[in-house]
Amino acid sequence: MFQKILKKRANLKLSLVFVIIPFLIILIFIFKSFDQNSENIENKNQELENNLITVKDFLFNQFNSGAIKIEFKARNGDSIQKILYDQKISPVEVSNVLGALRREYNIGALKKDQKVYLIVKKEKNGNFVSRLTVNVDNITSIHVFLNKDNVYETKRVTKILTKKNHLIETTIDRGVYRTAKQSGIENSIVAQFAKLYGFEVDFQRDLKKNDKIKIFYEKYLDDDGVSQRTGNILYSEITNVEKNIILYRYEYPNGSIAYFTPDGKSIEKSLMRTPINGAKLSSRYGFRIHPILGYNQIHQGTDFAAPIGTPVMASGAGTVKYAGWKGGYGKFISIHHSPIYQTNYAHLQDYAKGIRRGVKVQQGQVIGYLGSTGSSTGPHLHYEVIVNGKKVNSQTLKLPSSNPLEGNNKNFFEMQKRNIDNLILEASKKK
Template identity: 35%
Template sequence: MFRLNEIRDKISDPAWRANVKSQLGRTLKVSESPLGFATIAGAGLMLVLILNLGGNDHSNDPQAADPTPELSMLADTDIKESDEVAVAEASTGKTPDTDVVPAAAQTYRLRRNETLIGLLHRAGISSVEAHKAVGVLKDVTNLRRLQRGQEVRIIPATDKSGSIQELRMRDSFEAEAVLRAADGRYDATRTPIATLALTHLVEGEITDSLYLSAQRAGLPTPVIVELIRLMSFDVDFEREIRTGDRFQVYFERTYAPDFGDLAEGRILHMRLELQKRTLEATYFEDETGRGDYFDANGHSTRKALMKTPLDVTVVTSSYGKRKHPVLGYTRQHTGVDFRARTGTPIMAAGDGVVERASRYGGYGNYIRIRHNSTYQTAYAHLSKYGRGIKAGVRVKQGQIIGYAGATGRVTAAHLHYEVLVNGRHANPLTLKLPTGRVLEKEQLATFQHAQAALVADIDKILMQQQILQTASADTVNPSPDSDGVAGMTNTADR
């Protein structure tokens, strides 16, 4: 066991401190989890206590004499590729793997139209050894899915035989394929990548569209798309979204410290403050593992159909009588036209079976979906169909089924969207849709308890942000009686 003075010597080492500083900064930068915040603060306090408890006299050591550097190290949140993964390993209970990125390793990127064998040839691996390696690797990873830019880290054998000592290829976010030489042959395995489960909060004000405002606030694009998809059950994005409305999104993310990147995860809680009403939705899984989004009263926010099958919508022609832009005479417009550039993804408004996916007269490329015995939806003028979309295929709500275009009898690219109720056309924007699942009794109580815990977490995060802002302001303009604990950077997307 380390003696106290040995621990203090290690902590006082500038290289060790620089490494921990970077790792704590990384974690602080990508998450405002209340637990993570407490862990980081506790780590800083522990360092100060160790440096100032008993043991050898370090009065002449400026690093040990002043506890401030141990806390102010949290101020630097720059992420450097060369950093080690000490904090992640400490968090996961794993010991460092000194062979993950050896000094002799060379990193190559797969070029356009290049095979893995071609990359290995470029790295100086002989044709025989390259084929041997690929023959083993294909048992642990799908080499057909490798894309341009795929990184492959190779340590060539030291005997200059054109063989491989080790090869690492990260083919998914949480795992990599590892090839090693062993007794004249190659062994391949899949190795998990150390990750941290984090949460992140983003809130902001809408100044134009929800999509663009959320993007400026720092909300990742996949989360924005999911937010709009979930809110589209209740929100008419054309008529209800106004400047000054506010949004708040609390979501999961996974962080891979070894690689310094993130994978965005599920939305846990969302809030949209409109001028006339406020919408909230919270993710909840019941005892069977079935998950969905519910409002404060336990009513599912998921309806039979989404109001709009697009992320961002502008109505160019409403349902009802109108003068046809091509034919020139007045006739019934049986759906709603949404402005959409060619290639804009179109989503299925609900679960169902594709009845038709083909050319259909003036509708151009056309899809019709039967959702149940009552509802059908139709999508016209598409530029092309989604992958695998054809008659008889079952689709899920929110699945991309096609892309907007200008096929058929049109003057410009747009989506013509129809809803049929018992075979008769209805106005998609005013149609009253049935609600989904409703939580009752014990399930409702469990949900409300979980929702209250999430809201409490969000409140703590907002308080932490205020603390960080205050600390940052104190660093710029320190008060005469400042205790020196400052410099923590606010990483929140406000």
């Protein structure tokens, strides 16, 4: 028994000599060469480097014998303090590190999946932190590190983002949203796109297989070429058998933004036909068997099916006249847009923050969230449009368009349009 253990120990010693030690030597060489590489780059781009220490760079620079690199992905309830104590860092050292961190970052509980990187040096008199990095978001990180005088210093590093315009042309296969996702179009752009056409096009009903969409939009890339966020749609186009709707972004001299067709007309209407993104029209206006009461009655609204919690928008600018429980309607919002137009939204799960009687809302503003409250067979939005006190079919209602561009605005628009056309040409050449 003892002999066996002794034998095992001997084996361990042998493997130390022949495997682990050469491996360590190779490792040291690899990191030395990394160090040299990053030094060369540093000399070249001294100025840039000052603002642009990436996590990777400093990890290689700091990583040498006696130090261990640890990467954490926070779980609920984790804190930096806990992470440091788990690494057997002394209370004095922990308070020094946190004190330094506090100069740039309000430390509380970490968010789920938030990343923390640590380099811990293990020495005879205990473990101490050689470097701590906390990722605040995709592009910002806070670094705490020991400077030459052995004092903790703090640095906030924000990745420099460069704007790059991006052109996507795609043919609809199975639904706009699925196609957009497959083409790599970001959710924020899909939402913008849906909002632009929400007045004129019902994505579920009007867009079918083989219809085409084209979107030209701004993307912000970090220094690794990875897209970190999206900007504005500059141009978009929908083509189906019936129509081709092109929209250009226009910035007014006062900075406000609107979209116009190539001849300077707006497709914006006083009300949107579909006050929800990504919903399926599940029940039209008209006669039907009532799903709960059973008898034949007129359905004086339009139902849109979507998952619970899907944001519901104000279909036009106006004032909230009612936001509360209303019998079979469940949680209910009513908006007055003008003396003529009113819209109602029923079966909501909840109201958006600040939505109550008397509050002014903008077109497209989120007012609540789709639900199944009141007399409802499943998650859907029951949407009603009232014209001069009478409920009408929102999907066939003819609504007046906003005013077309005139005078100087028409001239400025022509200039911006040409500029966008040139950018698209450039982007499609590079493709």
